[in-house]
Amino acid sequence: MRIILFYIFVLWGVVAMAQNKQVLYGFEESPQSLMLNPGGKVNHKAHFGIPFLSQIHINGGASGVSVYDIFGKSEIDINTRIRNKIFEMKNTDFFTATQQLELINFGWRARNEIYFSGGVYQELDVITYFPRDLAILFWEGNQQYLDYEFDLGDVSTTGDLLMVYHFGANKQINNRLTVGVRAKLYASMFSYRSVNNSGSFVTRLNTTGVNIYDHTIENANVTVETSGYASLREMDGANQVTSEILGRSLFGGNVGVGVDLGATYEIAENLTASASVLDLGAIFHQNDVETYQAKGNYTLNGIALIFPPLEPGEPTFPYYDDLEDTLEREVPIDTITRAYTQMRPTKVNASLKYSFGRVIGKGQPCDCKNMGGGLDRNQAVGLQFFSQFRPKGPQMAGTFFYYRNLFEFLSAKATFTVDPYTNSNVGLGFVTDIGKFNFYFAADNLLSYGNIAKAKSVSLQFGFNIKIAEE
Amino acid sequence: MKTNLAIPTFGLFLLFLTVSCVKDVDFDQADAIAPTPVVELDLIYFNLEGDDFFDETTSTPRLTVRDTTEIKFLDDSEIRDKLKRAEFLFKFTNSISSEFRVDFQFLSEQNDTTYTAQTAINTGSPGAAVQTIFIEDVMEEGLLDLTQANKVVVSVTIPSVNETLEGALNLQSKTTYYLEL
Numbered sequence: 001m002r003i004i005l006f007y008i009f010v011l012w013g014v015v016a017m018a019q020n021k022q023v024l025y026g027f028e029e030s031p032q033s034l035m036l037n038p039g040g041k042v043n044h045k046a047h048f049g050i051p052f053l054s055q056i057h058i059n060g061g062a063s064g065v066s067v068y069d070i071f072g073k074s075e076i077d078i079n080t081r082i083r084n085k086i087f088e089m090k091n092t093d094f095f096t097a098t099q100q101l102e103l104i105n106f107g108w109r110a111r112n113e114i115y116f117s118g119g120v121y122q123e124l125d126v127i128t129y130f131p132r133d134l135a136i137l138f139w140e141g142n143q144q145y146l147d148y149e150f151d152l153g154d155v156s157t158t159g160d161l162l163m164v165y166h167f168g169a170n171k172q173i174n175n176r177l178t179v180g181v182r183a184k185l186y187a188s189m190f191s192y193r194s195v196n197n198s199g200s201f202v203t204r205l206n207t208t209g210v211n212i213y214d215h216t217i218e219n220a221n222v223t224v225e226t227s228g229y230a231s232l233r234e235m236d237g238a239n240q241v242t243s244e245i246l247g248r249s250l251f252g253g254n255v256g257v258g259v260d261l262g263a264t265y266e267i268a269e270n271l272t273a274s275a276s277v278l279d280l281g282a283i284f285h286q287n288d289v290e291t292y293q294a295k296g297n298y299t300l301n302g303i304a305l306i307f308p309p310l311e312p313g314e315p316t317f318p319y320y321d322d323l324e325d326t327l328e329r330e331v332p333i334d335t336i337t338r339a340y341t342q343m344r345p346t347k348v349n350a351s352l353k354y355s356f357g358r359v360i361g362k363g364q365p366c367d368c369k370n371m372g373g374g375l376d377r378n379q380a381v382g383l384q385f386f387s388q389f390r391p392k393g394p395q396m397a398g399t400f401f402y403y404r405n406l407f408e409f410l411s412a413k414a415t416f417t418v419d420p421y422t423n424s425n426v427g428l429g430f431v432t433d434i435g436k437f438n439f440y441f442a443a444d445n446l447l448s449y450g451n452i453a454k455a456k457s458v459s460l461q462f463g464f465n466i467k468i469a470e471e
Numbered sequence: 472m473k474t475n476l477a478i479p480t481f482g483l484f485l486l487f488l489t490v491s492c493v494k495d496v497d498f499d500q501a502d503a504i505a506p507t508p509v510v511e512l513d514l515i516y517f518n519l520e521g522d523d524f525f526d527e528t529t530s531t532p533r534l535t536v537r538d539t540t541e542i543k544f545l546d547d548s549e550i551r552d553k554l555k556r557a558e559f560l561f562k563f564t565n566s567i568s569s570e571f572r573v574d575f576q577f578l579s580e581q582n583d584t585t586y587t588a589q590t591a592i593n594t595g596s597p598g599a600a601v602q603t604i605f606i607e608d609v610m611e612e613g614l615l616d617l618t619q620a621n622k623v624v625v626s627v628t629i630p631s632v633n634e635t636l637e638g639a640l641n642l643q644s645k646t647t648y649y650l651e652l
Contacts, residue, residue: 071496078500079507141508143647203511211516212562212645302513302644305538305625307523320541453496 020386021057022399022415023429023442024461025349026274029411030431030440031107031465034117036349037276038168038180039262042107042115043376043470047438049105049119050464057100061457063420064093064130068453086135091154092392093130094420099123102463109470117182118167122249125345127390128157142203146213149200152222156391158193160342162186162283163249168260176266186256186344188283189248190228193342195391197222206301215300220331224292225340227285228253256283258344270377272353279344286339296331346389353382353403360405378405384415395420409433417444421457429461438467506652507555514559514644515540515625521567521636524629532632539578539624546579546621554618556649559588559607565595566638572628573642575607577620585619597638 025036031047032055033040049055065085074081100123107117131154136145168182199220206214228248235241248254258281264274303319310316357379384399397419405411415427422445429442441462448455517538524533544550565571571592577585588607595601609617627640 068496071498071500073495073497078503079505082504082506137508138652139506139508141510141648141650143509143511146511206643209641209643211513211643212560213511213513215513300513301516303515303540305515305517305540307517307519307536307538307627309526309533316539318541320543453494 020059020388020397020417020419020459021442021461022384022386022397022401022417023413023427023444024440025384025386026351026353026382026401027403027411027413027429027431027440027442029433029438030463031105031117031438031467032102032440032461032463034107034115034168034170034180035105035182035260036278037262037264037274038170038182038260039178039264039276040170040180040274041172041178041264042109042170044109044467045470046108046468047106047117048466049102050466051104052101053464054105054119055100055102055121055461055463057098057459057461059098059457059459060096061421061455061459062093062095063456064089066454066456071453083139086132086139089130089132091130091132091151093132094127094390094392094395095130096125096127098125105465113171115170116168117170118165120163120165122161122163124159124161126157126159129154129392131155137201145203147202147204149202149218152199152201152220153197155197155222156195158195158391159191160188160283161190161245162188166260178264180260180262182260184258184260184279184281185251186258186281186283187249187251188227188254188256188285189245190232191254191283191285191342192224192226192229193391194222194224211301213301217296217298217331220294220296222294225285225289225342226291227287227289227340227342229288230290230337231288254283254285254287254289256342256344257281262349270355272355272382273351274353275350276348278347278349280346281344283342283344284339285342289337289339291336291338291340292333293336294331294333298327298330300327343389348387349384351382351384353380355380357404360408379403386419413442415444419457421445425457427459433467433469436466436468438465439463506650508650508652510648510650512646512648514542514646515623515642516644517625517642519627519640521638522634524632524636525634527634530634534630534632535626535628537624537626539622541622543621545577546618551618553650553652554614554648555610555651557609557614557617558647558649559605559609559644560647561590561605561607561642561644563592563603563605564600564641564643565592565603566597566600567629567636567640568594568596568638569629569631569636570594571640573605574624574626574628576624576626577617578622578624579619580621583619586613586616592640595638600638 021036024030024033027033028041028043069085070081100121102121105119107115109115133150133154137150165185166182168180170180172178200218202216204214206212232241235244258279260278262276266272303323308316355377357377360376360378380403382401384401386397387394397417399415399417401413401415403413410432412430417425419425425444426446427444428446431440444459445455445457523536526533573592574589576587579585590605592603593601
């Protein structure tokens with residue numbers, strides 16, 4: 001148990017976060033910014049991601065607790081600290097982990113000036129809300145909580161491992177407007193979700209004289225939907241399981257479809273607005289699905305002995321077995337093989353950018369081919385908004401950023417973000433082009449790097465591309 | 472020129488990543504993590520009428536009535552490791568004009584006696600029930616014996632009886648489990 005708790009706390013703090021990539025969004029020197037806004041401006045002719053290295057993204061976090069909160073050196077006993085945290089946190093606090101690995105990414109500008117791009121990436125996305133009431137029950141027991149209804153609805157978690165195949169098109173419609181769309185095919189390798197649960201467990205003093213307490217499960221309705229799990233149970237060993245899961249990445253499992261939409265609009269010469277909607281789609285789980293559902297009401301009063309007259313050697317009633325049978329009958333755990341549709345966690349990005357400084361790249365103030373269009377300048381400030389739909393509602397973040405093109409081959413972007421984890425998330429990223437070689441790196445929560453144990457979230461993206469500039 | 476600046480830039484980021492660290496934490500504290508929930512759980516209950524102590528078919532007294540139930544979780548290895556104390560509370564309400572003796576005999580799966588407890592129930596009367604509270608607090612050595620058992624035999628003994636015995640003997644009981652997970 002201690003080991004399990006230890007790993008839970010360590011994973012909470014270090015491994016993962018949400019999917020906000022505030023540093024990379026709008027960072028047009030990186031071809032991967034197209035993945036965050038298919039309608040972003042594209043200033044290069046073509047790009048080819050280095051396979052398996054064009055984007056590596058790790059993001060993890062906990063909205064209510066850090067590793068330091070639990071394991072920081074302190075005079076206060078660790079159990080007291082954990083207990084305090086359990087009571088301090090809310091059932092809307094959450095732990096998330098997201099990891100993405102791009103296998104292939106490529107793009108090119110066709111003769112019709114449409115920039116086509118496509119690729120394949122693998123994604124792991126897990127979110128678990130803090131089941132506060134169950135944590136209290138686990139940590140404290142029920143003795144001090146007579147009449148308190150422990151909410152079974154606190155259980156809320158989803159997890160997905162999938163491969164995404166995508167292809168998109170981006171076109172500058174006129175000097176002001178660039179739009180883009182990206183179609184996505186999802187190949188689900190493994191998925192689970194337990195959301196919208198309800199019911200309670202309560203211990204009350206019995207008032208009818210049966211026994212001392214009534215231990216009651218009231219209106220329980222707890223469901224766990226799984227896809228790609230049932231068949232794994234019968235597999236023999238990790239190799240077989242790995243092989244099976246990898247096989248599903250080529251549409252051997254369940255599939256889904258989705259779309260990314262985006263646009264960039266030059267409001268004025270120095271002012272640019274952009275927005276995107278990502279993963280607007282669903283996965284249709286039809287194969288290898290199993291749903292486990294516990295539903296019902298039950299009150300336990302202990303075991304009623306009736307002292308039946310028995311012949312020597314004759315057994316009495318199987319009280320305990322009867323009690324178990326009654327519980328299973330009243331709150332049965334059914335296994336259902338029912339197809340279900342799972343909406344993707346749709347993400348929304350938006351930004352407003354004010355550019356200033358000297359003009360860089362293509363376009364000049366008197367460029368008759370760019371009338372009314374914005375100019376690329378070497379500095380910019382702006383605001384960004386991010387939102388992602390999650391089981392208990394959207395998670396949002398707001399970012400202030402400063403962009404600077406330091407040299408012809410090097411650009412940097414600094415961000416200050418307020419999100420559910422912290423109100424002082426400082427991020428930094430850079431993109432460098434050395435010849436045709438393009439490299440980018442972005443990380444946030446930099447203020448916590450002095451002691452990462454105090455960070456409630458960490459996000460990191462980097463990747464390598466071959467980028468061919470416009471002639 | 473480009474290369475000369477790019478290398479220091481890379482270097483800066485690498486340095487940045489290198490200096491990121493985890494400090495002022497002590498993961499050895501994980502060994503000390505020990506939730507200590509206290510769980511209240513109903514145990515057994517019964518309601519014996521006066522005539523339960525007399526066999527009308529054979530017109531003979533049943534001075535001792537006995538029943539058995541399994542408590543399957545008690546000898547579970549997890550419980551054995553994590554249970555630090557068990558406090559049984561038995562609340563008897565007697566409206567029979569007789570005293571009783573009640574024996575609790577805990578048996579292992581092989582029906583070996585591992586733990587016993589007994590108590591005397593005060594005499595009541597049909598018009599004025601008398602309550603007797605019996606608390607059995609089990610710790611340390613006793614706990615080792617108790618958690619070898621997975622069933623309990625309850626024997627209720629009356630010193631003497633006749634077929635007109637009135638009233639009832641009622642039991643309500645619970646156990647408080649003090650755990651260290």
